[in-house]
Amino acid sequence: MLKVSEVVLDFGGIRALDTVGFTVGDGEICGLIGPNGAGKTSLFNCITRIYQPDSGSITFDGTDLLGLRRHQVVRHGIARTFQNLALWPKLTVLENTVLGAHSLATPRLVPSAVAWPSTRAARKRVDLRAWELLERLDLLDLASHPAAGLPFGTLKRVELARALISEPSLLLLDEPAGGLTHAEVDELAAVVQGLQAELGFSVLLVEHHMGMVMSMSDHVVAMDFGRTIADGTPDEVKRDPAVVAAYLGTAA
Numbered sequence: 462m463l464k465v466s467e468v469v470l471d472f473g474g475i476r477a478l479d480t481v482g483f484t485v486g487d488g489e490i491c492g493l494i495g496p497n498g499a500g501k502t503s504l505f506n507c508i509t510r511i512y513q514p515d516s517g518s519i520t521f522d523g524t525d526l527l528g529l530r531r532h533q534v535v536r537h538g539i540a541r542t543f544q545n546l547a548l549w550p551k552l553t554v555l556e557n558t559v560l561g562a563h564s565l566a567t568p569r570l571v572p573s574a575v576a577w578p579s580t581r582a583a584r585k586r587v588d589l590r591a592w593e594l595l596e597r598l599d600l601l602d603l604a605s606h607p608a609a610g611l612p613f614g615t616l617k618r619v620e621l622a623r624a625l626i627s628e629p630s631l632l633l634l635d636e637p638a639g640g641l642t643h644a645e646v647d648e649l650a651a652v653v654q655g656l657q658a659e660l661g662f663s664v665l666l667v668e669h670h671m672g673m674v675m676s677m678s679d680h681v682v683a684m685d686f687g688r689t690i691a692d693g694t695p696d697e698v699k700r701d702p703a704v705v706a707a708y709l710g711t712a713a
């Protein structure tokens with residue numbers, strides 16, 4: 462359903478992406494790994510329309526993503542979380558969640574500029590979905606608490622609720638384990654897997670935490686120097702000599 466083909470992205474003299482290609486199937490969790498500078502974030506930013514590749518194609522369910530603007534991506538069934546969180550500190554957990562139903566391709570959109578559902582029925586549906594997600598993510602007690610001051614692990618769950626409220630078919634997770642304790646990583650992985658099994662969305666997981674990627678993913682793509690160097694099951698990719706070499710012998 463997500464098809465990345467021959468994507469090239471240059472920054473001046475630096476080739477960040479060099480004919481990258483892979484697919485993420487329906488209902489699949491795909492991990493995207495690679496050492497620092499491999500090109501993972503650049504690729505993520507191409508999919509979410511922050512960067513425009515120099516060549517290649519990215520399609521999602523047959524739609525040419527490269528023909529869309531950043532704010533249109535969510536309407537095509539793609540939602541994302543942000544590495545450094547992109548919540549509104551003064552808004553409550555519930556309000557931050559509801560905002561995800563409208564437009565979250567750009568984290569800094571002014572809430573007043575957001576197109577709210579025009580009908581009462583549509584608004585009611587969004588509210589209902591928000592409460593369901595808060596319950597699933599163990600955030601009910603914090604619904605009216607401002608995001609500011611909440612622990613980082615909790616904010617990651619709010620980000621997840623905000624991404625899932627748009628009922629995406631593809632969820633892009635940008636280093637979700639960053640800044641979390643081991644227990645919080647395990648908890649987040651279990652929550653994502655549980656929701657994914659229930660709702661059937663696909664996941665593209667960009668992550669350095671090998672334990673999380675290898676335990677969650679159906680399929681792992683490894684990158685180095687802007688290229689895809691391995692693509693297979695977690696076990697195949699872990700053992701792939703090119704992957705081992707890319708990590709210079711560290712556990713991959």
Ligand SMILES: Nc1ncnc2c1ncn2[C@@H]1O[C@H](COP(=O)(O)OP(=O)(O)OP(=O)(O)O)[C@@H](O)[C@H]1O
Pocket residue numbers: 472475476477495496497498499500501502503504
């Ligand atoms: N905005 C930019 N301007 C110039 N070069 C960039 C820019 N963004 C990324 N690069 C370069 O592109 C290459 C790929 O970087 P990228 O951040 O995509 O890698 P990464 O795999 O996400 O790394 P990390 O795991 O450290 O986040 C690197 O050589 C990086 O220095």
